[in-house]
Amino acid sequence: MSDSKNNAAISHEVDVALVGAGIMSATLGAMLRELEPGWSQILFERLDAPAEESSSPWNNAGTGHSALCELNYTPEVNGKIEIAKAIGVNEKFQVSRQFWAHQMDRNVLGDPREWINPVPHVSFGRGEEQVEYLKKRYEALVGHPLFPNMEYTDDRAKFDEMLPLMADGRSASDKVAISWTKAGTDINYGALAKQFLASAKENGTEIRYGHEVTNLTRDGQKWKINVKNRHTGETSVIRANFVFVGAGGMALPLLQKSGIPEIRGWGGFPVSGQWLRCTNPDIIEQHAAKVYGKASIGAPPMSVPHLDTRVIDGEKGLLFGPYAGWTPKFLKQGTWFDLFKSIRPTNLMSYVGVGLQEFGLTKYLITEVIKDQKARMESLREYMPNAKDEDWELVTAGQRVQAIQPVVGPRFSTLAFGTSLINSSDGSIAGILGASPGASIAPAAMLELLERCFGQKMIEWGDKVKEMVPSYGIKLATDKKLFEEIWGYTQKTLQLED
Numbered sequence: 001m002s003d004s005k006n007n008a009a010i011s012h013e014v015d016v017a018l019v020g021a022g023i024m025s026a027t028l029g030a031m032l033r034e035l036e037p038g039w040s041q042i043l044f045e046r047l048d049a050p051a052e053e054s055s056s057p058w059n060n061a062g063t064g065h066s067a068l069c070e071l072n073y074t075p076e077v078n079g080k081i082e083i084a085k086a087i088g089v090n091e092k093f094q095v096s097r098q099f100w101a102h103q104m105d106r107n108v109l110g111d112p113r114e115w116i117n118p119v120p121h122v123s124f125g126r127g128e129e130q131v132e133y134l135k136k137r138y139e140a141l142v143g144h145p146l147f148p149n150m151e152y153t154d155d156r157a158k159f160d161e162m163l164p165l166m167a168d169g170r171s172a173s174d175k176v177a178i179s180w181t182k183a184g185t186d187i188n189y190g191a192l193a194k195q196f197l198a199s200a201k202e203n204g205t206e207i208r209y210g211h212e213v214t215n216l217t218r219d220g221q222k223w224k225i226n227v228k229n230r231h232t233g234e235t236s237v238i239r240a241n242f243v244f245v246g247a248g249g250m251a252l253p254l255l256q257k258s259g260i261p262e263i264r265g266w267g268g269f270p271v272s273g274q275w276l277r278c279t280n281p282d283i284i285e286q287h288a289a290k291v292y293g294k295a296s297i298g299a300p301p302m303s304v305p306h307l308d309t310r311v312i313d314g315e316k317g318l319l320f321g322p323y324a325g326w327t328p329k330f331l332k333q334g335t336w337f338d339l340f341k342s343i344r345p346t347n348l349m350s351y352v353g354v355g356l357q358e359f360g361l362t363k364y365l366i367t368e369v370i371k372d373q374k375a376r377m378e379s380l381r382e383y384m385p386n387a388k389d390e391d392w393e394l395v396t397a398g399q400r401v402q403a404i405q406p407v408v409g410p411r412f413s414t415l416a417f418g419t420s421l422i423n424s425s426d427g428s429i430a431g432i433l434g435a436s437p438g439a440s441i442a443p444a445a446m447l448e449l450l451e452r453c454f455g456q457k458m459i460e461w462g463d464k465v466k467e468m469v470p471s472y473g474i475k476l477a478t479d480k481k482l483f484e485e486i487w488g489y490t491q492k493t494l495q496l497e498d
């Protein structure tokens with residue numbers, strides 16, 4: 001680029017620039033402040049407040065994803081339940097718990113009730129096939145060190161006692177089963193990000209709200225960051241040694257602008273979401289669990305339906321969903337051109353490849369988009385047969401950008417479910433694509449970023465990293481004693497004990 005913007009005077013030099021005030025930047029900023037307190041940090045957020053996009057509590061489901069109840073992590077293949085993905089996600093969530101507990105010990109984080117609360121996680125199966133699957137899944141997980149105290153029942157009386165809201169009005173002939181654990185959590189990632197950022201500000205991080213990063217260009221080993229004040233229109237250029245693109249859905253276009261070869265071929269497909277939110281406090285009180293069922297055939301893992309207790313600002317809530325919708329925006333507060341602007345000659349075939357292969361996804365999206373309120377309530381009634389229209393309102397959830405990963409061969413591309421980290425080979429810039437398990441595993445994702453971008457430094461930082469995450473480098477799945485120790489410490493510190 002040789003435009004005038006790029007030649008503008010540098011107004012500021014920093015060690016670390018963070019783009020976006022969501023949970024990812026907040027987490028990375030906290031890690032780097034502890035590892036390198038002398039490094040200067042600046043954060044740019046296009047909106048006027050932190051965590052207003054995906055990390056906002058009503059924009060996501062607030063599940064502490066650890067595969068306790070989400071069935072997409074335990075697929076059945078040739079009659080056998082595979083648990084490798086479940087173990088992987090659970091391991092990552094243990095990293096989160098340790099990191100958060102450590103940040104509480106250091107007084108970076110304050111009252112945990114503001115952002116983490118114990119809520120049982122329940123898996124729900126309905127009909128012969130699902131009940132059989134659920135039993136097999138339970139048998140595959142019970143006794144595993146990372147999944148202690150799981151229980152299962154297909155006894156109707158027990159089901160009715162445990163989940164009265166889901167039992168009320170259900171036909172006696174309806175075959176159902178559940179497996180559950182009390183070890184689950186509901187997390188307000190917005191409140192968590194805000195606590196991190198409040199501490200960041202106190203400790204010298206400069207945070208500029210209402211400032212949008214418009215371009216990223218290499219400047220030798222460093223990066224020039226073009227920033228626009230969205231209120232005054234004023235522009236500035238900042239130079240940073242390291243840039244983290246924690247811009248949620250906008251990470252793809254910003255990484256494309258940086259021109260790093262690692263982003264070539266990647267694409268993103270926006271999927272918006274909606275919830276039904278319960279407005280009747282009597283109904284909300286009758287349910288205390290996150291109940292996850294099976295996704296419909298062809299539906300992506302993000303679409304798994306759940307009837308979900310939330311705890312937001314000290315108040316209990318209840319939501320059901322998500323229902324998928326569609327807009328070409330990459331952020332809830334994005335623009336109608338986001339998708340079209342992200343299509344480049346280098347990733348066109350990735351979009352075409354996914355379009356040709358993913359009939360299931362296309363069919364699922366069309367079915368969801370044409371669903372009216374009556375159809376939405378019918379889906380809810382599979383979980384809560386007596387649900388009444390007047391007790392539920394439709395709210396818009398956060399915007400997801402499903403990452404499309406280029407692959408070599410005739411397929412051209414594949415959908416990359418999960419959270420994908422992209423970084424330049426010299427480690428001077430990195431960003432996160434994708435969503436779920438997203439926020440739940442932010443600390444593990446950011447540790448992976450540190451390993452990839454600051455490889456040599458990780459040796460020097462070793463002791464501090466071990467303080468942050470005592471199990472760092474150890475698979476808890478194979479060390480039951482350490483898992484129990486860490487579980488005890490995090491339960492106590494995060495105030496999750498009964």
Ligand SMILES: Cc1cc2nc3c(=O)[nH]c(=O)nc-3n(C[C@H](O)[C@H](O)[C@H](O)COP(=O)(O)OP(=O)(O)OC[C@H]3O[C@@H](n4cnc5c(N)ncnc54)[C@H](O)[C@@H]3O)c2cc1C
Pocket residue numbers: 019020021022023024025044045046047050051052053054055056059060061062063064065189211212213214246247248249250251254273322331397398399400432434435436437438439440441
């Ligand atoms: C419907 C839904 C349900 C979900 N459920 C769960 C769940 O139950 N559990 C879970 O763990 N995860 C869940 N997720 C995923 C989770 O919400 C995300 O992974 C996580 O919030 C992403 O955090 P982030 O910081 O990367 O992005 P965000 O929180 O979106 O933050 C990005 C920020 O960058 C800002 N920004 C963008 N572009 C620019 C720019 N150019 N300049 C400056 N600022 C910019 C945005 O305004 C925004 O504030 C869900 C997501 C959705 C959409």
